[in-house]
Structure formats: C-alpha cells, structure tokens
Amino acid sequence: MSDRTSAPSSLGPDWVPGGDGLYFRRGARVLLLDDADRLLLVRGHDVDQPERTWWFTVGGGIEAGESDVAAALRELAEETGIALAPADLVGPVLTRSAVFDFFRQSCRQDEVFFLARLHGTHGGEQGLSRAGWTDVEHEVVDEMRWWSLDALREVQIEVFPAGLPELVEPLLGGWDGVVRSLGEARE
Template sequence: MTTYGLGPDWVPGPDGVPFRRAARVILLDDADRLLLVRGHDAGETSRSWWFTVGGGLEPGEEPRAGALRELREETGLRLSAEQLQGPVLTRSAVFDFAAVTCRQDEEFFLARGTETRLDDGGWTALERDVLDELRWWELDELDAAVAAGAVVYPRLLPGLVRRLAGGWDGTSEHVVE
C-alpha cells in the first residue's frame, strides 16, 4: 500500500505526519569524490537538490542492512557490512515533498568504494519519476556549486565529508533540519 502517494515505507506518525526511518551512505571513491543523487520534487519540478544514496527501511530492517540494500538498488554497487563505518551522522528532517509535509529520521554511514561505474537499474517507479542523476563530486567542485546556489542535504554535508575524508574519528553528530 502506498501511503500519501510517497511509497509503502511511509506511515502516519503520532501527529499524523507521514514518517519513515531511513539509512544513507556517504560514499567516497579513492580520489575522495562524493557520490550524490540529484532529485526533484514531484509536486514542484523546479525544486531540485543533491543528497546521498539511501532511503526508507523495510519493516524490521536494521539501518546498516538498509543502507547496503539501498546502495545496491540505487547504484548497482555492492559493499559488505564491514565496509560501512558509523553511523557517522543521524538526522531528523521535516520537509515538503509531493505537496505533503514529511518527517524522516536517518542514519548515515561512511564507505569507500573503488568501483565507480553506476547502474540505476534497481530504481523503483517513484525513483524513476523524481531522481534525475547520479554523480561523483570533487569536494572543491561541490563547495563551489553550493556557493552558487545548489541545494545539498543535509546542509552540513560538504563540511562533514571534508572531515570524514581523512578518516572517521568514531563520533556521530545529530542534526535537525
């Protein structure tokens, strides 16, 4: 069943706002390029933003397993659970999508990948409607794009990735957006 036209992983929260738990991967290649997805709002196609690979958890699914599944489905890349570090960040976000206010709690994991060829063959019908591209970003290029007005979520992602590129220190911060 699709709830609110968003997908089956969205359920009414205690306040009636669609809610889901999600897991995401901050994936860096050997050159410290960051993999991001560009998507747009189904209800307002002129709104677009960049974000990490990931998505909603299936019932009973652990965040680490969900992050690996989402990475495989959205990029064709396969990593092991041991290749994920973290969570390096947790995020609680309230946002509008498809003319619906949504709430999502996310866990972000850090991974390194050597394979950079991407395959979007695992995208769902909704993803095909709202996801526009997968792209590897050099960090200086991403900083310049954000300075020029590109929207990235979470907003602290460029700075966080610069810190994580040198190695994860074992801490996890929480952000509310």
C-alpha cells in the same frame, strides 16, 4: 487533502502517520567516497516542483525488520548497482531528522548516515546502474554524480544535508568514532 490514516500510494507503504501529524519513516543513507575523495550524490526534484532540484546522498527507507546497516547496503545497491558488504560500512557517523514536503505531503525521516569508500576503479557515472530504481525514483531522480568537496561547495542549488562538504571533510582521514547529530532540519 488525502486521508491521514494510511500513507498515500505516491509515498509508498513505508511512510506511516507519525505522532506529530507528519508522514514518517526511518532512513539509512551512505556517504560514498571514491579514492579521489569524491562523494557520490543524487540530484532529484519533486513532481510538484520540477523547477526546484537538489543534491542528496544515496539512501532511503528502512524496511520493517531490517537493520540500519542492511537498509543502507540495500539502498546503495538498488540506487547505484554498487554492492558492498556490512564490513565496508563505517558508523553510523551522522544522524538527523529531516522534515520536508514530497508528493504534496509533509514528511519526516529520521536518518542514520554511514561512511563507505570504494577502492580502485568505480567506473564513474557510466558504471552506475539504475536497474534497481523504484517507479518513484525513475520519476523524480535526475542524475547521479561524483563530486569533489571543493566543487560541491560551489554548487548553486540546494545540497542536503546542509553543509555536506564540511560534514564529510573530517571523515576523509577516517572516522573518530563519534556519531554526530545534526538535529532536525527543515528542507
């Protein structure tokens, strides 16, 4: 087992030991919709469990001194090549605390989710860029894909957060201004 006083290099320097004994960081995620109400998701795996894959939203850690909005925009640009302005984000519309195992470590990430919508042609999967990916993302991210909510309901592998189509559906017509807390989820 690794020394719990500093984050292992495989997780990255933004992961720090939390009061509960788990590696911790804050994260910002983006529920990105296109004009056809399709949601952009990423499919990945853990290097320790390559047979287990799951779909999840675009996003990642909030850096020291960075606002939630700035982190969401940076992560979106790094992971997809899509650059949006702060005014393009709505919310946060959801919050949650996710507990999961990654790189042989138990981790907790407290997350805020923003809503954004692309208008016009987004270029499909071919218009998405991996140029800003970290080494870890190149190692564990398998693909990016736009999903209709109906198709996403039929997916046979895990989708995070759980119940994502039902969480996004009420947002299709716009956000009502209420930040919904999903509480803590074990993934």
